Amino acid sequence: MIQAQGLTKVYGAKTAVDHIDFEVRPGVVTGFLGPNGAGKSTTMRMILGLDHPTAGRVTVNGRRYRDLPAPLREVGALLEAKSVHGGRTAYNHLRCLAKANGISPRRVAETLDLVGLTEVAGKRAGGFSLGMAQRLGIAAALLGDPGVLLFDEPVNGLDPEGIRWIRQLMRSLAAEGRTVFVSSHLMAEMALTAERLLVIGKGRILADTTMSAFIAANASSHVRVRSPDLLALASLLTARGCRTAPAERGCLLVYGVSPAQIGDLAYAARLRLHELSVVQPSLEDAFMRLTADSVEFHAHARDAA
Amino acid sequence: MSRGSRRRATFAQALAAEWLKFFTVRSAFWGLLATVVVTVGLSALLALAFVVSLDQLPASRRAAFDPGAYGLAGLNFGVITLGVLGVLTMSGEYSTGSIKSTLAAVPRRGRLLAAKLVVLAVVSLITGLLVSFASFFASQAVFATRGLAATLGQPGLLRAVLGGGLYLALVALFSLGLATIVRHTAGAITAVLGLLFVLPIFGAFLPGEWGATTQKFLPSTAGAAIMNAAETSGSLAPWTGFGVFAGYTAIILAIALWAFRRRDA
Known part of the structure; x- marks a missing residue:
């Protein structure tokens, strides 16, 4: 369970996230949808304690991230795929993270197997393709067998087979009773995986509802x-x-x-x-209608057509 | 809901993780190897150059001969390699983006910085002592050819050689602190070299009494004083100088901790 109250982030003169409240509940995949620059990544970074909120707070299982006793055992996150030192092997990268939270080396091997990287475990991550780096990021997220999972743009760089795999993975993680929070700008992808939707535009929550209700109401x-x-x-x-x-x-x-x-x-x-x-109507139509005036960078209609 | 056990992550685990991280990238191996080979080699070479030109030296330079400082001159190269290693320990996290995974695993910033400091302190102290003693014995073997060799039993020499190791370790921590503040590899290395090597060059141009005093209190001049067997007029007393450099390092690390806690990753 992730809860935000009055969560705000201001960078200089720009308000990236503007007093938002939301709750991401366990048992379903919750999609986090918004145009570029809407505040998705900033929100995700604040959940993980990477960025400090200007005001308000966000908690996971009732605590701020930094107050979790063993964070990787409660929250797994895939942020940008390149969150790895390129000089370290995939196996060593995971082993270092595991050590910091008292996770066994056996679990490292297990997660490598789960994401299909066992064969390249001894290779340095710097040489990985975007798809492989994405799988390594997912392995890191699953390492502590956490009850809460955050995925920021998880299908980026994955091949069709990989996309099907992660779709299935997210649904099965939610079916096991975990909280799964996934952001994507690919609406077709979102329509396939997410049951609930949190729509953000210009730092504000525009909708917090189920996928079908959202489409029916907005398109x-x-x-x-x-x-x-x-x-x-x-x-x-x-x-x-x-x-x-x-x-x-x-x-x-x-x-x-x-x-x-x-x-x-x-x-x-x-x-x-x-x-x-x-x-x-599609999710895309609904989304476009709702966020028409909250898009950060407007292309002129003529250029876009 | 929470899966797995709720066992609280400890400082010891963060330390174990940082230890493993230090030795699982190749820069550590090459950095340490370069420190040992070049530092000891340079100390021997500089000793050789001194011995060879001994007869042409004016009496004043011969009188100023300090078997400690002259035998440990190569350690200045170790200042560069261990300084760079100290920088990379933190800046590497930012340049590769791994800081995000690192902070996700250890979100308490003070704990993370402390773990990195302890690992770097242990590694650079062991390396520093190793190259300091090796440099000493190598250069004394060269000095022996002209009957100038000293032994560790002579006054101040054991302290000078141990001090060489301590100085190198402190340089590494000083550099880690600067890298935490600057967060960019090139910028941090520039800052380290600027403060430790360029400042004394400017210092040498300062006129008069206050110029000489300022020069004594610059970070590297102060810190390197501990490698002098005997006190000289150009530098602070050995432990005083070392204490001054330790003070600078403490200030840098305090600023680093403050900035690291306060800033977004």
């Missing part, structure tokens, strides 16, 4: 129309007060009306339809 389904008579159809729909948005060539997205209504309208005006389909 509506719409209809995609493909037609050779698109211009006429668009003006007809706009005249009827429907909100439309251009999509790829020859397509139009229509909001707030059913496919049946659009079809009837087109038939009455003798306009041809080549496609008429309902688009289910």
Whole structure:
């Protein structure tokens, strides 16, 4: 269980995290979602005591991180993959961490095996690919068999097989009753793994809910129309007060009306339809809508298209 | 919920971890090897250079001959290698990013810094004593060819040779402190070399009485005084000088602890 109360971090003139309160509960994977610069990493670093909060506090199992009796036995964290001295072998890196918290060397071998690095255990971590470094970071997180796990962008650099593996791992860790808190900017990934969502934007919590409730509340389904008579159809729909948005060539997205209504309208005006389909809302749509005005670095619409 | 046992992590465990960390990167091995080989080799070479040119030296230089200081001159190289090793012990954590894993395992910053200090102190004291005694015996063997050799039984010499080891160990801790404050390898090494080697060069240009006094109190001039067999006019009394350098080191380490606790990692 992770709890934050009034957690705040100010860097000079910039408020990175702004009086946030939240609770991350055991037994489910909780996704931590937000645009770049929203305060995700800063929050994660404050949970681990790497950065000191300007105000407020954050606790793990009721204590500040630095007050945990044997931190690695309670919290495992994957921050940036490169949190390793490149001159040390994977095995020695884990053995040093294990020693500091009284974890047995047998457990080191076990975790290396668990993440599939046994064969390269004697190699220096500096030569590792991003994927291998990520696995080593995950091994370090699992070392103390902790009840609370933090993963910052865990799928970065992993190959498809590795991504499937970590997805499964996170779900099984949560199923064992552990607290799993994972940040990602990859929304498809998040939609697949997280049951609960914590959305952060400009240092504030924008939503703290379940994945399905979040999508239902923040995005509506719409209809995609493909037609050779698109211009006429668009003006007809706009005249009827429907909100439309251009999509790829020859397509139009229509909001707030059913496919049946659009079809009837087109038939009455003798306009041809080549496609008429309902688009289910995605996490991405919901997220974009919610954070539209809290994105740190806006690209101009023209450049982005 | 908490899995595993709730056994409290101890200082001894942090110490064991830092000990293992020190010896599981190659810079430790090469740094220590370079310290031993070059320091002892240089001491012997400098002794040889002195002996060879002895007849051409003015009487005043011959009179100033101190078998302690002259026999341990190579230790100045050890100041560089152990200084760099002291810097890398902390700056390596920042340059590689491993400070994050380290602090996740030992979040109490004072405990972590203390563990690093103890490991470095033990390693550099053993290495320092080893190279100091080896330098002494090697250079005395060279001095013996001109009948200038001294033995450890002579006044002040055992203290000078032991002091060489103590001085090198203190240099390593001084450097670790600076690295904790600066957090960048190149910057910290520059600071160490600047304070220990460049300051005395400027000091030599200062005029008058106060210039000479200032020179005596500079970190390396003060610290190296312990390697003089006899007190000289150009430096503080051996233990006084060492005490002054120990004071500087304590101040640096106090600032380092304050900054390390206060700053974000």
